[in-house]
Amino acid sequence: MADSRTATLYRMVLPDHICPFGVRAKQILQSEGFEVDDQILRSREEVEAFKAEHDVATTPLVFIDGEQIGGSDDLERYLAQVD
DSSP, rough: OSSSEEEEEEEEEETTTOOHHHHHHHHHHHTTEEHHHHHHOOOOHHHHHHHHHOOSSSOOEEEEEEEEESHHHHHHHHHHHOO
């Protein structure tokens, strides 16, 4: 695999809730050697606008090399295929 791999992760971190799937996705990416551009969605309004913009039902959402991968389960399947 390439020496420097980057991923962009959009995840929800609200004052009263940190999405466990976003935490999991970040941990997976870091354990696989990715530099993570961690984009935090800090309000319910930001989360809802983001989901509408990307036509997704949930967060987190991972992008690798500009390709939309999906959430943490999708990320695990993606990485299993490319290894």
